[in-house]
Amino acid sequence: MARIPEVVVAMDWGGTWARASVADKSGELLWNTRLANVVGGNQEQLLEDAESVLRRAIDWCGDRQIGGIGVAAAGPIDIETGTFYALPNLAVLDGVSLKEMWEAKLGYPVFIGNDANLAALGELKYGAGLDTLKLGRQTRTLVYVTVSTGIGGGVMDRGQMLLGANGMAGEVGHMTIDSSDSAPRCQCGNTGCLESLASGTSIARAARSKLSDASFLPSLLAGHDIESITAETVFAAAAQGDHLAQSVLDGAVRALSVGLTNLLHLFNPDIIVLGGGVTKGLTEAGLLERINQGILQRAMSERHKDFSLVSSKLGDSVGMVGAASLVWQELGLA
Ligand SMILES: [Zn+2]
Incomplete structure (x- = not known):
């Protein structure tokens, strides 16, 4: 046997x-x-x-x-x-x-x-979804978004992974958030994607570009070699009250609030799980609640507002x- x-x-x-x-x-x-x-x-x-x-x-x-x-x-x-x-x-x-x-x-x-689709499955079975189950509630729809060097995601709906016709669904990093002419270029070739506004790479890039704007100076970041500025440097400067760094993070928070509201309206999740290194920085900076508030302000109905935003339980x-x-x-x- x-x-x-x-x-x-x-x-x-x-x-x-x-x-x-x-x-x-x-x-x-x-x-x-x-x-x-x-x-x-x-x-x-x-x-x-x-x-x-x-x-x-x-x-x-x-x-x-x-x-x-x-x-x-x-x-x-x-x-x-x-x-x-x-x-x-x-x-x-x-x-x-x-x-x-x-x-x-x-x-x-x-x-x-x-990996992002599987992260959604992992969080449903063994992470945020399991926590919810322990509280006596079954998670029906879970959206996972990783905010890291890039931005990706996955959707689990009533136990099924949303894959799309060719397995390409869940590219949440490439939904357009900013359609203006001044929107930053994304590595996918488009402009104004969520990834070009809120990923680790784009946070570092936004900080470098703001350094040439005198209204943001003085800044702790001005003392850095410009190429050495990373998302981590920006989070560290923001924690020390740096105006430029904080304004860069404000931009990322705004973009994420808009992007996640789009996902809320598309998929009506009961849980949105955020993972990745940038999420860690946002959580430590106390900015997750601001993103949550940003989504609640934009959500179109009370039924859509019935969700929780949490950071990944499973981490790396x-x-x-x-x-x-x-x-x-x-x-x-x-
Ligand atoms: Zn893109």
């Missing part, structure tokens, strides 16, 4: 690291490892290294029955075939079907998803826990 799986192997494959963990049914990460992607590595090297990370995780499991392997990757993925398409940080993997390859090589079922592990959740869900054991 087949044994019931005790653990799953999860992988979070980003632009810098291939990380792997072993997770149990309660979403607990029992063991973790990681390997840096070879900078400028070719397809063969990257795949070989990622596979070696998975083999180490499988070896660690010993006698524990493994249910399968879940992989979260940053970018568009065809989830039926587990094929990568033009991942911004792992472009050499374009067209590779990890599912087919690793199922044959490793002998376990392999499930692949976009959200993609990993999401990848593990995907396996449990696909096995029908979630």
Whole structure:
């Protein structure tokens, strides 16, 4: 008789690291490892290294029955075939079907998803959604938004992940917030996207550009080498009362309030979860409540206002826990 799986192997494959963990049914990460992607590595090297990370995780499991392997990757993925398409940080993997390859090589079922979509699943099952469940309420619709170097997101609606026709749904960072001629350019080629107004990259860029405006001076940031200014520098200066830094964060808060209100009207979530490094900065600066108020002011009805805005419970592990959740869900054991 087949044994019931005790653990799953999860992988979070980003632009810098291939990380792997072993997770149990309660979403607990029992063991973790990681390997840096070879900078400028070719397809063969990257795949070989990622596979070696998975083999180490499988070896660690010993006698524990493994249910399968879940992989979260940053970018568009065809989830039926587990094929990568033009991942911004792992472009050499374009067209590779990890599912087919690793199922044959490793002998376990392999499930692949976009990291932001899987983060939404992870938060629903083991993060903010679980907290809500403990309070006796079932989460019907959860929107996850990561505000980091870029901005991405995922939507879980009544237990189903919203994928779109080609698996490209949830690109919340690229909804237009500012359609004026002066809107900043986004890396997607458009202008005025949420990502170009509220991501870590755009916070740093806005601070650099404001330094040339005398009305913001003096500023603590003026003492920095302009290229060394990051979102972290801006948060630190704002905490010390710096007018320029605070005005940059005001802009990001405003853009997020507008963007999240759009999501509220589109999806009518009961929970909006914010993750990523910029969210951490906003939370520490006490700005999450201002975003919440901004959404409430714009929301079109009392029914839409019936939501909570929370920061990610799973933090940096959200993609990993999401990848593990995907396996449990696909096995029908979630
Ligand atoms: Zn964009």
